[in-house]
Amino acid sequence: MKKLILSAAIVLGSLTTMSAQEQTEKSTPAAETNTTEQATPATPTYTEIKLEEVPAAVTEALKKAYPEAVLNKASVNEKKEYQLAVKVGDKEGALYADETGKWIQK
Structure with missing residues (x-):
């Protein structure tokens, strides 16, 4: 057993x-x-758009945050995130914002 x-x-x-x-x-x-x-x-792909196509909320946020900035180019991705090529004085750079004008850190 x-x-x-x-x-x-x-x-x-x-x-x-x-x-x-x-x-x-x-x-x-x-x-x-x-x-x-x-x-x-995956890195989002940005498509260049006309400056007139940038939402007013984004351009107002840019004017408020950087009054001296000149917007040279704008691009958007499928998430409606905007890439802005700007020039402030003699410096150039890129800023990122969503469609409501909220800044995105990249």
Whole structure:
């Protein structure tokens, strides 16, 4: 009787171990895929637009924050985020804002 119980315990233990290995093997590729996707985020593509197409909220925010700034170029992406090429004095740079005129750090 002792041998029967011991044999049953060994068989059940080995089945549990095999099941755990199968679950680990199935979940590993998905975990690797998620880390790869997070490591390389997609950069948004900006499309150049006419200066007249920039929302009034964005141009007003620019005038308020940088009264001396001259807007040279404007671009927008699919998220309605605007990239503004501006010149202040002899310095040039890019500013980013959403369609409501809120500044975005990039």
